[in-house]
Amino acid sequence: MPISQKLLEILVCPRCRGPVELNSGEDGLVCGACSLVYEIRDGIPIMLTDQARPLDKSGRLQV
Numbered sequence: 001m002p003i004s005q006k007l008l009e010i011l012v013c014p015r016c017r018g019p020v021e022l023n024s025g026e027d028g029l030v031c032g033a034c035s036l037v038y039e040i041r042d043g044i045p046i047m048l049t050d051q052a053r054p055l056d057k058s059g060r061l062q063v
């Protein structure tokens with residue numbers, strides 16, 4: 001399920017309060033400043049630092 005652009009605009013990284021962007025796989029939101037990926041589950045981004053995964057070089061979500 002794609003995440004809406006509107007929702008994307010209001011979401012911020014819970015750690016640094018910076019903007020996040022959709023990754024190439026569209027299964028996570030990337031904070032470049034923290035090098036973290038917030039997973040999108042069933043169209044709902046999980047904006048929790050303890051649920052976030054480290055960002056790899058490609059920006060894809062690590063499974």
Ligand SMILES: [Zn+2]
Pocket residue numbers: 013014015016017018031032033034035
């Ligand atoms: Zn951040």
